[in-house]
Amino acid sequence: MSGPLFDRVAFIGIGLIGSSLARVMRRDSLAGHIVACARTQATLDTALALGLADTASTSVAEAVKGADLVVIASPMSTYRAIAAAMAPALMPGAIVTDVGSVKGSAVADVTPLLPAGVHFVPGHPVAGTEHSGPEAGFDTLFRGRWCILTPEAATDAGAVERVAELWRRAGAMIEVMDWRHHDMVLAITSHLPHLIAYNIVGTVADLEQETQREVIKFAASGFRDFTRIAASDPVMWRDVFLTNREAVLQMLQRFTEDLSRLQRAIRRGEADELQDLFTRTRAVRRGIIDAGQA
């Protein structure tokens, strides 16, 4: 590890993902100076107390001043306003990246607002937990996980490489792809599973009090895993579904069709159809174990 990768890094948002990346930068001295920016002073006080940043500001324009790297790490719905606020204050040659789960929306909201000479490298570290806030981060969150970058073809290759190198230092593996493709793949691997988990936990939340108490009591039998996923940050996920709407609805349609067939098989007592499906799904699990992502 030879010296900092960036002189001055601004984090716009310092929650689970932002603070985890800041921890990596602190650990390996990858930034000369870190500025944290958040909506509330309370969050900034926490970030400073945790030693995640050297300075802090609730002003985006203030925070990005002089930064050679800006990391947007806040919910998708905030991107447009953040881009507008930072645009006049950005240094020529600065790199702007993000960590959001929907890349089409990031490109649409940020790219048009950035001044010429500033490089936008959209990114998505495929990692997380159900916890949120600056206290929830940890410096090994990205280790062995993928970080997907979705730059436009015209984006400066040197800027892309510098962002890639940062994620490699965090222990991540890099994949570069088109944002359209990213949003379709993530709709299946991430957005639909979260939607389903939120839905089933919501179904339980609507049950009468007594039954709900029992469901919680006997949660160990499968339900528990869904509640963990459905405990993820509400605002972040609201934004994911609204910004990746088309891909999510398309995958949901497939899921619903398949569920109808499964329902029919149960109603009609089609034992072979059920066993066949459950055997095929076991093979998918094996693929994930073999890919080292279990």
Next chain:
Amino acid sequence: MSGPLFDRVAFIGIGLIGSSLARVMRRDSLAGHIVACARTQATLDTALALGLADTASTSVAEAVKGADLVVIASPMSTYRAIAAAMAPALMPGAIVTDVGSVKGSAVADVTPLLPAGVHFVPGHPVAGTEHSGPEAGFDTLFRGRWCILTPEAATDAGAVERVAELWRRAGAMIEVMDWRHHDMVLAITSHLPHLIAYNIVGTVADLEQETQREVIKFAASGFRDFTRIAASDPVMWRDVFLTNREAVLQMLQRFTEDLSRLQRAIRRGEADELQDLFTRTRAVRRGIIDAGQA
């Protein structure tokens, strides 16, 4: 720990659950003698090699001879034939219990076939993993988990207590309830979550090869947890859905209604409705953590 609880215990089925309970009995010397019974000699050889049983037989009638405790630990669809095979060989005063996930079906298939003087205490340890077979068991599987017993009102209280004591020795907490209630509660906490997990993993299994490869690659983003659940034993789960059909279909109906509403909220961009649901689901997770079942 003062001497064995049972002189001779017969396990009919020695997979994940059966072998875990056998391990507890070995560890704490709770049985004078353990007989394992399975359909194949290969399974029995494994069980013997692991030291889970003193003797083994592929014959149910042979295995239960002289046993004061018989534990049925095989898929629900096998119960009727097992009960018919053991009935003539059971010792008067013997206790028969099981570990199946559906209790109505256990009662319907076993109770009518047992001779007078034999006590049936249906049981369901609410614990498990996605692995199966005698090698998959471990003696702490039931620690801190619930074991639900669903005896009829007329069942000998002493027999119920002896089964309860066995599970307490395994580290489980005991809950006694009506089998109808059990099957309804488990349909929500366990059967529906498994059905949904099987379905979403099935949807992915049907995707074109290339996309499926990418889904496996980026599984860490949520999908992974579903694949673990959907890797559970296919035959056992086929039987669960077929034997608890009514309760599962009823819960599935609620789930589908809720999912339609969620789909509509996404399509119409109803941000508040989404955020509200995702906030309520987070509270359910907190309930599970507070209940010590996380």
